[in-house]
Amino acid sequence: QLQLQESGPGLVKPSETLSLTCTVSGGSISSSSYYWGWIRQPPGKGLEWIGSIYYSGSTYYNPSLKSRVTISVDTSKNQFSLKLSSVTAADTAVYYCASLSIAVAGAHFQHWGQGTLVTVSS
């Protein structure tokens, strides 16, 4: 059973870059079965997809965040990472990493990390 765990600073200053890493265990990040994604949830609000990556490095970003987001993968460490630049208070959220199973007519998030709260504040 795949397990995912987010890690990174819980507090980021406005205008700086948020950086998180997701470590995958119980399976290989190089598996052809999955893409890997980041989703966030502001306190008391709904879910928002940030972006996804394949082990080959192909990336897909939410158009509303694309100018500020970079997702990368490190197959040697079985990890993938998120960088979100120029953060504001609106980026305060619980950030989840997840495995993404792709099908002909779409994709769903099969395994989720426990989530990590990132607060943007000076």
Added chain:
Amino acid sequence: QSVLTQPPSVSGAPGQRVTISCTGSSSNIGAGYDVHWYQQLPGTAPKLLIYGNSNRPSGVPDRFSGSKSGTSASLAITGLQAEDEADYYCQSYDSSLSGSRVVFGGGTKLTVL
């Protein structure tokens, strides 16, 4: 404002049946993209409940079922139990002139009376 529209809340008594709707448009559900459902218990990460419109992952009780028709989808829960009290989210894919992306509904809070 979410691309997929869900009712903010639904409620039901133990043992009853409730349904949660998820309304989209011609650029997502109506375009033939699958709908998936997640259950989020208080203080926890979302959990996959239904994938590919109507498929249950291993371990999900058959009290949960999903369906899709036209530009909408529904999640039905029968034999409601106290442990079902949670937030439920639908998810699909949207492709339009403004780009392609994974989209979620705004979420529905289920209260078991």
